[in-house]
Amino acid sequence: MALHRCAVVGVGQTHHTSCRGDVSIAGLVREAVDRALLDANMTLADIDAIVIGKAPDMLEGVMMPELWLTDSLAASGKPLFRVHTAGSVGGSTAIVAAQHVMSGLHKRVLTIAFEKQSDGNAMWALSVPLPFSMPVHAGAGGYFSPIVRSYIRRSGAPSHIGAMVAVKDRTNALKNPYAHLHEDHWTLEKAMESPMLWDPIRFVETCPSSDGAIALVLASEDVADKMPGKKAWVHSTAMRSEPTMFAGRNQVSPRAGEMCAEDVFRKAGITDPLKQIDAVEMYVPFSWFEPMWLENLGFAPKDQGWRFVEDGVTEMTGALPVNASGGVLSSNPIGASGMLRFGEAALQVMGKAGEHQIDGARTALGHAYGGGSQFFAMWVVGSEKN
Amino acid sequence: MAAPGTPPIIATVGPDGSLMAPLRLFYPYDRTVGAVIGRFLTSLAAKKIEGTRGVDASVHVPPLEFDPATGVALTEWVAVGDTGLVLTWSWQPEPFADNTLQQPFAWALILLDGADTPMLHAVRVASVSEMSTGMRVRAVWAAEPTPSITAIMCFEPESAHG
Numbered sequence: 001m002a003l004h005r006c007a008v009v010g011v012g013q014t015h016h017t018s019c020r021g022d023v024s025i026a027g028l029v030r031e032a033v034d035r036a037l038l039d040a041n042m043t044l045a046d047i048d049a050i051v052i053g054k055a056p057d058m059l060e061g062v063m064m065p066e067l068w069l070t071d072s073l074a075a076s077g078k079p080l081f082r083v084h085t086a087g088s089v090g091g092s093t094a095i096v097a098a099q100h101v102m103s104g105l106h107k108r109v110l111t112i113a114f115e116k117q118s119d120g121n122a123m124w125a126l127s128v129p130l131p132f133s134m135p136v137h138a139g140a141g142g143y144f145s146p147i148v149r150s151y152i153r154r155s156g157a158p159s160h161i162g163a164m165v166a167v168k169d170r171t172n173a174l175k176n177p178y179a180h181l182h183e184d185h186w187t188l189e190k191a192m193e194s195p196m197l198w199d200p201i202r203f204v205e206t207c208p209s210s211d212g213a214i215a216l217v218l219a220s221e222d223v224a225d226k227m228p229g230k231k232a233w234v235h236s237t238a239m240r241s242e243p244t245m246f247a248g249r250n251q252v253s254p255r256a257g258e259m260c261a262e263d264v265f266r267k268a269g270i271t272d273p274l275k276q277i278d279a280v281e282m283y284v285p286f287s288w289f290e291p292m293w294l295e296n297l298g299f300a301p302k303d304q305g306w307r308f309v310e311d312g313v314t315e316m317t318g319a320l321p322v323n324a325s326g327g328v329l330s331s332n333p334i335g336a337s338g339m340l341r342f343g344e345a346a347l348q349v350m351g352k353a354g355e356h357q358i359d360g361a362r363t364a365l366g367h368a369y370g371g372g373s374q375f376f377a378m379w380v381v382g383s384e385k386n
Numbered sequence: 387m388a389a390p391g392t393p394p395i396i397a398t399v400g401p402d403g404s405l406m407a408p409l410r411l412f413y414p415y416d417r418t419v420g421a422v423i424g425r426f427l428t429s430l431a432a433k434k435i436e437g438t439r440g441v442d443a444s445v446h447v448p449p450l451e452f453d454p455a456t457g458v459a460l461t462e463w464v465a466v467g468d469t470g471l472v473l474t475w476s477w478q479p480e481p482f483a484d485n486t487l488q489q490p491f492a493w494a495l496i497l498l499d500g501a502d503t504p505m506l507h508a509v510r511v512a513s514v515s516e517m518s519t520g521m522r523v524r525a526v527w528a529a530e531p532t533p534s535i536t537a538i539m540c541f542e543p544e545s546a547h548g
Contacts, residue, residue: 024420026451030459044457061415071450074457116418124389124413131395131407 005385006101007224007231008346010040010217016180016331019118020211025065026072029114029213033073036110036215041227044074047217048106053083053093053113054335055370060120073110085241088283089113090214090338091368091377095237097218098379102234107220113339114213122209122334141206141286143372145198148288151252152200157291157306162205163191164309165287166329170204172316173326175355180210180331205287205329212333214340221385232346235363235386236267237379244372251373253296260376261297264365268380274299277380278361279321279348280314281341283368285328290314293367294322316358324348324356338368342379349383389413422451425463430537433527436463437501444502467499468525469544477514486528486539492517496541508540516543 012035014020020028037043050073052066062068066082073080081100085092090113097111123139151157167186173179186204194204224231240260242249261273270276280299284290291305299320300308308314314322323329325344328337345366347353353361362384368377389412397407419427422438426449429436437447438460445464453460475494481487487508494517495504510526511517523541531537 019418021418022421024418024423024451027420027422030452058411071452071454071457074452074455076454119417120415121389121413127389128409128411129392129395131397131409132405 003102004104005221006098006234007219007221008216008234008343008350008381009219009224009227009231010036010038010042011214011343011347011350011352012036012039013178013214013340013343014212015178016210016212016333018180018209018211020116021118025060025062025114025116025119026069028116028211029069029112030072032114032213032215033110033112036217040217040219042108042217047074047078047108047110049079049081049100049109050075051081051083051093051097051100051109051111053085053089053339055087055089055115055122056084056125058120058125059122059334060116062119073112079106085239085370085375085377087285087334087370088338088368088375088377089370090336090340091283091342091366091379092239092338092375094216094339094342094366095239095377095379097216098234098237101218101220107223109218110215111218111339112213112215113336115333115335116211117209117333118211141198141201144286144289145201147251147373148200148286148292151288151292154252155291155303155306158310159200160188160192161291161306161309162200162287163188163194163202165284165290165314166202166204167191168315169284169287169323169327169329172324172356173330176325176330177354178331179326180208180212181326201286201288207285207328207332208330210331210333212331212336214336214343216339216343216346230350230352230383232349232381232383233385235269235380235382236264238264238267238377240376242374244374252292253302254373254376256374257293257296257369257376258298260378264378264380265298268386270363270380273297273365274320277320277363277365279324279345279358279364281325281327281344281348281364281366282322283328283338283341284323285332285337287329290322297365297367316356321358324353324358326356338370338377341368342366345379346381349381351383420451422449422460425449427533427535427537430535431531431533433531433537435466435468435498435525437466438462439464445500446503447498447501447505464500466501470496470498470501470523472509472517472519472521472523473497473504474519475509475517477517486536490514491540494523494541496523507535507538510540510542
């Protein structure tokens with residue numbers, strides 16, 4: 001069955017920050033929704049269906065918040081679909097929303113992802129002591145640091161690579177008014193002196209805890225064609241998962257991630273990602289994941305991802321700019337972070353990324369991962385129709 | 387590791403020989419209510435009950451942030467009375483320790499005068515025989531109201547006030 005075309009026609013996000021005490025979860029979500037609808041020149045009444053995602057309910061302690069959010073989304077009487085895929089959920093949610101359009105079922109779909117981390121405590125919500133099991137980690141950093149150590153050992157990467165990525169992303173964030181962290185004092189030397197949190201992950205190499213939301217308006221081809229302004233056409237989407245633990249699992253470069261990347265590029269007709277992709281928004285909550293994902297996604301040969309970082313390939317001025325927005329390292333409203341990657345990729349090909357625009361970006365990749373590096377979601381968007 | 391203050395896990399053997407251990411979810415949460423519920427609760431501490439007016443002119447008490455039919459953000463505030471009508475009720479013969487009333491009482495949906503949606507609260511009466519659908523009640527304010535629904539300690543039959 002041939003898929004119908006789908007375009008991103010509106011992008012809206014909140015200013016991400018550590019605590020939005022002035023709004024309820026509904027108010028936070030609505031802020032992003034109103035901005036996306038304004039960008040698309042639509043109202044809630046124009047929307048046919050809504051797809052919403054957030055990280056596990058336990059992070060805020062609100063069960064099935066999508067039901068509570070019905071009024072704020074004017075969802076009464078409309079299809080409202082919730083997506084659950086842990087930290088990758090923002091990406092998966094955008095993909096499910098795109099499928100609502102690509103299937104031909106709906107013409108105008110609103111998709112939203114959010115997290116109000118200040119209402120909860122993700123660090124401990126992710127570290128529940130389980131009976132009869134060894135409690136081995138504290139928070140996501142505790143889980144991922146041995147994997148990063150393994151990458152460093154395998155690849156022979158020098159210890160400053162993580163700090164280089166952190167300085168790049170924090171510096172890029174200065175050009176993104178919505179980013180949580182606006183820190184203009186980072187140099188490689190200062191970053192190397194940043195306190196060690198989970199060896200080898202330093203404080204500066206870690207994402208913040210953010211409150212924030214993002215919404216996208218997706219439209220069918222006939223609707224999008226009638227709209228003025230630039231769109232981001234969804235060229236391909238892909239999702240893959242694998243279990244957290246199994247014998248022989250490659251946690252540094254999970255097979256599910258490799259397969260997801262192969263699939264998303266194949267479906268978009270991309271044979272040489274490094275040449276054909278102009279901008280990447282990659283899910284990098286800990287800086288070392290940039291070189292790791294460069295390899296997993298097929299941009300860099302095995303064990304060579306860190307050389308791309310060292311050579312400045314992923315800088316805004318490099319051949320493959322990664323996270324011009326400042327990325328997850330500069331804003332992490334967990335459930336929203338994946339959709340922020342997808343939305344920022346769309347903004348790049350729409351030419352609407354403002355100060356962090358990559359000149360001439362025509363094709364961009366949005367990437368999200370979640371759980372124990374086990375859920376992957378990706379889309380390729382382009383300025384021209386696929 | 388576990389959140390600070392988490393009790394240790396101790397496994398026990400049950401009477402059927404099964405090995406059991408508690409799984410305790412233990413970590414702190416905070417709640418922020420936002421501007422609309424925030425104003426409602428703050429007004430309660432000043433012994434005022436307020437709702438928001440919906441797009442169809444209905445007065446919602448407690449207030450809604452967004453209109454349930456259209457999603458429009460509701461910004462018009464309406465003060466309502468602290469008296470109203472019991473629409474339906476249920477008897478609680480044995481209060482829980484955290485109930486504001488420590489005697490048998492009724493839970494009731496109360497349509498306050500000036501409101502179009504009912505609010506759940508407790509009604510204090512001497513016995514269940516004094517409760518009836520359609521009876522009129524009046525708020526009894528806490529001695530020192532705080533910004534919380536318990537600023538209203540309970541409702542009582544209006545007739546009790548003469």
